[in-house]
Amino acid sequence: MTKIAVVVGSTREGRMTDKLAKWVAGEVGKESEVEVLDLRDYPMPFFDEPASPRYNPNRTPVPEVKKWLDKVGEFDGYVLVTPEYNRSTSAVLKNALDVLDYQMEQKPVALVAHGSTGGAQAVATLRVALPGVGAISIPQALFFSDGVGDAIDEAGVLKAELEAKPYGPAANLKAAVGALKWYADALKTARK
Numbered sequence: 252m253t254k255i256a257v258v259v260g261s262t263r264e265g266r267m268t269d270k271l272a273k274w275v276a277g278e279v280g281k282e283s284e285v286e287v288l289d290l291r292d293y294p295m296p297f298f299d300e301p302a303s304p305r306y307n308p309n310r311t312p313v314p315e316v317k318k319w320l321d322k323v324g325e326f327d328g329y330v331l332v333t334p335e336y337n338r339s340t341s342a343v344l345k346n347a348l349d350v351l352d353y354q355m356e357q358k359p360v361a362l363v364a365h366g367s368t369g370g371a372q373a374v375a376t377l378r379v380a381l382p383g384v385g386a387i388s389i390p391q392a393l394f395f396s397d398g399v400g401d402a403i404d405e406a407g408v409l410k411a412e413l414e415a416k417p418y419g420p421a422a423n424l425k426a427a428v429g430a431l432k433w434y435a436d437a438l439k440t441a442r443k
């Protein structure tokens with residue numbers, strides 16, 4: 252079965268991104284094996300190694316980083332669920348990418364963002380960063396602009412009116428998740 256990780260890109264107290272990720276994981280889990288990776292469970296130092304991870308064959312990451320690397324390497328594809336902070340992705344999510352070496356190499360990533368402008372600039376910054384770790388950002392993305400706090404409940408269920416809205420967030424998520432699975436399966440076969 253296709254293995255997809257849904258990464259929660261905010262660790263702050265009172266965050267909303269975890270609710271958005273729960274809803275996303277529900278959709279991913281319909282056709283793939285899904286695991287939510289909460290960056291709160293992977294507290295890491297800001298990247299401070301003496302060399303770029305991809306150019307350091309003798310790399311000895313600290314245990315906190317090693318735990319994250321081993322986990323990320325398990326998956327065929329990823330959904331990065333990101334808030335927008337100051338027209339960018341969050342520092343904690345960018346750092347979680349900066350520590351990678353080849354764990355996401357030739358693997359697809361779907362982007363789900365939120366914020367007052369739907370997280371458009373967070374998506375843009377991630378699309379610029381992802382080639383640096385060898386990942387492929389798929390064309391489909393979700394810009395969630397309906398206010399996560401009101402739109403999604405604690406169980407990760409989207410409000411009925413948004414669920415039914417043509418071209419609304421549910422339809423966009425379905426399209427992005429379906430495309431991610433397609434790329435994940437195709438690239439998995441190609442990597443063999």
Ligand SMILES: Cc1cc2nc3c(=O)[nH]c(=O)nc-3n(C[C@H](O)[C@H](O)[C@H](O)COP(=O)(O)O)c2cc1C
Nearest residue numbers: 261263266267268334335336337338365366367368
């Ligand atoms: C420091 C900070 C900067 C923000 N900058 C932006 C921004 O540039 N654009 C935007 O659309 N929303 C911005 N927001 C709103 C956040 O995207 C929104 O609060 C969202 O809920 C953050 O995700 P989180 O609750 O999971 O941390 C900002 C929020 C914070 C705390």
